[in-house]
Amino acid sequence: MTTDINAEFDITNNEQLRYIAAQAADARVNVELETEGMTLNIGPQHPATHGTLRIVARLDGEQVISAEPIMGYMHRGYEKLTEVRTYPQVTTLINRIDWVGSFANEVPFILAAEELMEVEAPPRAQYIRTALFEMGRIANIMLFLGDMAVQLGGVTAIFYAFRDREFVLNQIESATGGRFHPNFNRIGGVKDDLPAGWIKETKSSMQKVRDFCDEMEDLVVGNEIFQARCRGVGIIPADVAMAYGLSGANLRGSGVDWDLRRDADSPLAWKDLDWKVWTHPDGDSFSRYWVRLQETREATYMVEQLLDGLPAGPVMAKVPRIIKVPAGESYVQTENPLGAMGYYVVSKGELTPFRVKIRTASFSNMSISPWLLEGVLVPDIATILASLYFILGDIDR
């Protein structure tokens, strides 16, 4: 039904056109009742903004005429800073981009550097990387699963999320030493092998995550109010999503079957696993929540498979002590918790990268928000922003 409407108009102006038509009709009926618009400033500090995003919305009554996100409150200039850091030092910076799923941030950069150096990490290191990558995803998305309910007024879910996320974070911490900023990847492998007993504990924590997912399925997805507030709200047609470069669950929630873990040629161990990419055809806020919930559950099975199939051997390849990356350019993109994240690394054969372009998922995911928020009602702003799921550090870099 949505696609039919969109076929008639210029897709980028769909909401706008409908709104203008409605306004023009109103104006014709009764000119003297014309109301003056109001500007609503949301943020920079607001629970729905996951950090310091500011949104200036122009309203007419309850309806949003235009909404504009204002970023930069947390811009740290990482692209400039990488130019004065050596390659091993860069991982410390990029850990702080998406701070809830940090381990995943390191991986594409390290892979890009390894590609230029023509180094490949040993199989065991790739398995450990993949397992921690997926655990980072679980920890990240669990926060979303609880947080989305909070945005809609259901406070309970977030407590379950925080409680059960600890089981995963504890495992990440016991392997890497850091709950949020592991800094565990090295060019050529990972820093250490897994500690004794870790595999068993991790498997039991994965069971707890699955229990949490079941709980969310009842508590949130099955909730009538949640459905009423999410279904049909913030619909993103697939072609618009593509033009804005949306990725991750936001794209899969619009029915596009694309996951870089399956589709990209990666040295990580995803290709050895038996798993499924979840999509949902609706493209609304509900479908984005639903896809993420299924992905979290799927990721727990992936972690278990990785731990069962963990190959023996070293966790570091032979790399020089002082790392100089040969001149060249490489671009590596992986399916991070928030969506596709890529690093374009230009090296001139020196200790520091010459230029690093960081392509983050949230930047593109949020760039659709002015289009998406046009014409919606005020309470839906929170729903839509929460369902797009961004981390401010991932927008501002």
Place this chain on the structure above:
Amino acid sequence: MSTTAADDTVVEEAEVTDAVREAIAKAFADELGDAFLDQHITPGRDLWIRVDATAWVQAATFARDKLGMTWLDYISAIDWLPNPYGREMDAEQDWVVHGGGPNDKDAEEMTSGVAGGHTRFQALLRLYSIEEQIGVHIKADLDDSAPAIDTLIPVFAGATWHEREMWEMFGINIIGHPDLRVLYLPTGFEGNPLRKDYPLVSRRVKPWPGIVDVEAMPGADDDADGEATDGEANE
């Protein structure tokens, strides 16, 4: 996992050709004619093409409509000017460990990366086809003194934020952009931070500490401090 033998095979294949990416590069060359300047293929990995700046929008439209590359990855730019500040703000220990010295970079010439180039600024665009699982990097040389490029908003609606970032960070004018305002930087900010000649002020003000960066532990030199204070008090 791959064995040594398998690795060898991969390398041999890679040295021969990457037919799919060759075909895409050829499609661009046929479409753009003289505006297609250069190409570079990392077999099995990636494809770069360099086009004339006048064909920037044409190349993107062609990729979207004819090659199915409907997913906008990112738009950015590269400043190829060698860093004029060199490493003179590095700590002395770093010169010892990593080699080099304060004036290492004086004689360096400007070089461009894969797919070549003749100018300081290059625009960089990546598009991706979700059906074919293949992407392309498109580069375009920009005028050094007044870098400018056409907007891609009519082709990809999501280009707007990327182009605003490119404009503020590199000072590249986006011709036809309807809303060219700062994205990250504060209003009224002067300079374009990602240009190589824009100094990283924090680094200029305070030299990088280098590998030896250990502050004295509290209590480690308490005695010395204590004596000094006592001495002053006595005087």
